[in-house]
Amino acid sequence: KQEVTQIPAALSVPEGENLVLNCSFTDSAIYNLQWFRQDPGKGLTSLLLIQSSQREQTSGRLNASLDKSSGRSTLYIAASQPGDSATYLCAVRLNSGYALNFGKGTSLLVTP
Amino acid sequence: GAGVSQTPSNKVTEKGKYVELRCDPISGHTALYWYRQSLGQGPEFLIYFQGTGAADDSGLPNDRFFAVRPEGSVSTLKIQRTERGDSAVYLCASSPGLASYNEQFFGPGTRLTVL
Numbered sequence: 001k002q003e004v005t006q007i008p009a010a011l012s013v014p015e016g017e018n019l020v021l022n023c024s025f026t027d028s029a030i031y032n033l034q035w036f037r038q039d040p041g042k043g044l045t046s047l048l049l050i051q052s053s054q055r056e057q058t059s060g061r062l063n064a065s066l067d068k069s070s071g072r073s074t075l076y077i078a079a080s081q082p083g084d085s086a087t088y089l090c091a092v093r094l095n096s097g098y099a100l101n102f103g104k105g106t107s108l109l110v111t112p
Numbered sequence: 113g114a115g116v117s118q119t120p121s122n123k124v125t126e127k128g129k130y131v132e133l134r135c136d137p138i139s140g141h142t143a144l145y146w147y148r149q150s151l152g153q154g155p156e157f158l159i160y161f162q163g164t165g166a167a168d169d170s171g172l173p174n175d176r177f178f179a180v181r182p183e184g185s186v187s188t189l190k191i192q193r194t195e196r197g198d199s200a201v202y203l204c205a206s207s208p209g210l211a212s213y214n215e216q217f218f219g220p221g222t223r224l225t226v227l
Contacts, residue, residue, distance in 0.1 A: 004154070031212050032212045032213075034215060034216065036218070042220060042221075043116075043203060043218045043219050043220040043221050044155070044203070044205075044218040045218075046215045046216070046217060046218075049213065049215045051212040051213055052212060053212075089154055089155075091154070091155075097168065098143070098145070098160045098162075098167065098168055098210065099145065099157035099160060099168065099171065100145075100147075100155070100157065100205075100216060101157070102154030102155050102156070103154050104152065104153055104154050105154055
C-alpha cells in the first residue's frame with residue numbers, strides 16, 4: 001500500500017516569505033502526482049499535476065518538483081500571501097491503480 | 113463550464129437510516145471517483161467508475177456501501193444502516209480520462225453526520 005507523508009503538518013510564515021512543503025511516498029512506481037489546496041469546509045482545488053516522466057511543473061508562484069527515485073515531491077510557494085492560507089495535500093496515483101493516495105496535508109498560515 | 117457538483121451539501125441522519133449522496137461530474141468526463149475524508153485526514157478512496165461500470169470498488173469499507181452510475185454520468189453513493197463511524201465528508205471527483213496528464217477535479221463534498 002502506498003504511504004504518503006507530508007511534512008510539516010503545520011506551518012506559519014509571515015507574508016512575503018518563500019516556503020517549501022514536502023511530500024514523500026513509499027512506492028516509486030507512480031503514474032502521476034497531484035498537489036491540491038483545500039480551504040476550510042471546502043472541496044479540493046487542483047494546483048499542479050506532475051506526470052511520472054516529468055521533473056517539475058510551474059504555475060504562477062507555485063513550482064512542484066518530483067524525484068521518483070527518492071520518493072519525494074516538493075511544492076515551492078514564492079512570495080507567500082495571506083490568501084495562500086489553506087491546507088495543501090499531496091496525492092499519488094500508482095501505475096497499478098486508478099485512485100489517488102493522499103497524505104494528511106500541511107496546514108499553512110500566512111500572516112500579514 | 114460547471115465543475116463537479118454534489119448534493120446535498122450537508123446531511124444529518126440517525127443511526128440505522130439509509131442515505132443517498134449524489135454527484136454530478138464535469139460534462140464529458142468518463143472517470144468518476146468517490147472518496148471519504150475524516151477530520152484531520154486526507155481523502156481515502158472508495159470506488160472508481162469508468163463509464164457505467166465500477167472498475168474498482170476495493171475501497172468500499174463493507175457491504176453497507178454501494179454506488180451506481182447507470183447512465184455513465186451522475187453517480188449516487190448509497191449507505192445502508194448508517195453508523196456513527198460513517199460520519200465524514202464524502203468527496204466526488206471526475207476526470208476526462210485515465211492518461212497520466214489527466215487531473216482529477218473534486219466537488220465541494222457532502223458532509224454526512226450520523227447521530
